[in-house]
Amino acid sequence: MTSERSVTSAASAAPRQAPARGEAFTVGLVVNPVAGVGGPAGLKGSDGAEIQRRALARGASLRAGERAAQAVRALLARRPGARILTVPGPMGEDSARAAGAVPELLRIVPGAPSSGKDTTAAVEAMRDAVDLLLFAGGDGTARDVLDGAPSCPVLGVPAGVKVYSGCFAVSPATAGAVAAEFARDAPAPGGTDGSGTYGGTVEAEVVDLDEEAYRRGAVSPRLYGTLRVPAVRARLSGRKVGSSSGAPGSAEGVAAEVVARMRPGVRYVLGPGATTMAVGRLLGLATTLLGVDVVQDGELVAADVAERELLDLVDGRETHAVVSVIGGQGFVLGRGNQQISPAVLKKIMASGGLVVLATQQKLAGLNGRPLLADTGDPEADALVEGYVPVITGHRESALYRIRSAIEEFPS
């Protein structure tokens, strides 16, 4: 085949030489099967066998494997000749097969259940054998990948509770699409032109939170290192902006406006985050930093609820969801607040609505990209699409576009 294909970001027009389709292009696939398991159960992460056991006991299901399969499907749809090299069993093989691929398997035997060490070992075993490494998981998984010192560019399929690192695509399908368009031998990052796009690969930060501290309510992302990722910036998650880098005091201003807009008899579901926490503080309530809380008439109805509880609490009364923008990616649903599940969201949108909290700085950081809903259910996402009020400070707001992540980045 001699046809040329462009490997550029959405904004760039500069063509770049991509490998011809006939050439072997091998993608490594590593799945952390328990990634994200603690999210819907309100456990703020999935690190550690005990947490994973508790999550499954709370009715959580394993979804990282399915998200990895979505990525592989999108990859093969664009690049049918791509080879998949992966780990036997749930750490990759199952997802590849579910996507209709016939993977080549590494000769390693992961533990049962698997652990971060298995991820690191898989990355080490793939060294020099793959052109691009796709991994499915969260920040913890990204750290394990980093420990394996991959020799090739890496791209994360978002499947964890904490997805703060910049190495993740914005959705599984996008990860597949970016992987399909990636050319290993594309030019290294060159000068920046007027459109602000880059060639080849860029460095992405791997950050993680200490989950134990995170459960106690302390958000302190730590930088663990960097991974090289394909330079398709428009489709990669920007590194999340920690709340400490915003203008000081602004969370209090936002909270004051939220409280001023609260009406009697109406129930408010407060998502996780420092800004929603400030709302609780202003009301004098013991709401949680990382959990989902429910307030009404200045009282705390329930704190740190799981999805099942929430479904009952929002039933049959006017309820509004108050959520914050998760860092620089623009996600307001489906990242860190999986308790507000499609079923919960449908009930909320039927009776009340969605209010987003963000500083102007955070909105500005989206560079015109829409806010994103990724509940996993396109129907639920569609309910919030359009222009959503975003409270940016005391007596300050914006109207901002919100789209389903699936709509924004169709596979």
Add this chain to the structure above:
Amino acid sequence: MSGHAGDSFAELPVAPKPPLRRFHQARWDEPIIFEQSRPGRRGVAVPAAGVPAVELPASVRRAEPPKLPEMSQLHVLRHYVRLSQENLGVDQAIAVGQGTCTMKYSPKVNDRFVTDPRIAELHPLQPEDSVQGVLEIYWRLERMLAEISGMHRVSLQPASGSAAIYANVAMIRAYHASRGDGERRDQIITTMFSHPSNAACAKVAGYEVITLMPDENGYPDIEALRAAAGPRTAALMITNPEDTGIFNPRIEEFVGIVHEAGGLACYDQANANGLLGITRAADAGFDLCHFNLHKTFSTPHACGGPAAGASCVSEALEPFLPGPTVEFDGERYRLDADRPRSVGKMRPFLGVTPNVVRAYAWIMALGAEGLREVAETAVLNNNYLMHKILQIPGASAHWDRGRLEQVRYSWQGLFEETGVHSEEIGVRAADFGVHYWTSHHPFLVPEPFTLEPTESYSKEDLDEYAAILAHVADEARRDPELVRGAPYNQTIHKIDPTSLDDPKQWSPTWRAYTRKHLA
């Protein structure tokens, strides 16, 4: 000089000048003037007046004498000459690096007009008959600004651009109140890249502010405006071109959407350098606009004031203008203070008369064609400079759009390559004798720098400025520590900026400094 003498000079062993200026700023380690005070030292020995002392009422009498520095004339003069040498500004530097602030040349002849005793010694309480000349200047400047903007009337009372914006908000509020619609219309819509004074003034006036964010192309999101405009909309307050230098070509549509919702449209034309004689606020349907005389009409910035702003309104808003207004019946100028619907005074008396005189003189010197040439030259200069800047590896302009009079650039590429921040580039650029500025709110463009050449600077100036930035960017690649360690040729080395953000430390006066740091 004869040819013979020139030849002999050419043979002298003088090294040629290097491509970049070997600038070195004066460094005097000059103490604050209060620290130089010595008890009993005097600049002028004032003779005894010879009139009998009169007991002042206790209410106006000082308990103790003012703590003025006690110095001789020479030491006062030397102090201020030294400070002036430790400065960078339009008069000795290429001041294109202060985008959005617009540092253009203020013609020196205009300063002579304002120091003329007929202006300098005017008293604000003189009878109207004795100040017909200055009232005529006010009247004629008002008519000129009305023509430049297409508006009906203009108030020259505001003492700054933001005061003019506030006057406009006050008039918007009074207009809706006069129609019984004031309570309901409690929202003002602005855009992220409109000058932040618009949102600030609206908030001070009690409005809720809705901000339109830029879309992917850098234009304010018009669909968000459609979603925001409604019965609660008092006005749209918008800058165009925005602080990015991008002109919104759909501005008439924006105005139309707001009018349809019953709101007013207010144009921040503080900086009209790209527009003079080309477009007019009224022609796009705006109800109000304002100019900063110091950004567009060459008057000095005056270090935070007093500057001068002009609030311009359509006929429907005339009754609400700040007062008194200057009126002319064809023969005589008078002040009209009998304006029952006026929003009141924006500052005492008429306004900042010296700046009104300077702006009047500037416009009179240029004429209509000259004003248009100012705009064309400012846009040409900016696009020439943009072309040069974008050739520097690592520099970019955020949106791939044409620009009018200024550009907010980004060093993101250079930063990613070298780890050197925009601020550090700017500090190093000061070693070559030029000023440089990053950005004010919103900090959307990464590693920003904002350049605005105006019409004042020559092609050689712009070449020199671009060459300095290219050199510093190159240094950042070759020796980032050199850039980070700058400045080397400046009055002072690095300053710790934390005191600027800490009320316990900041000291805008000697009294505050004494209390906070010397106690």
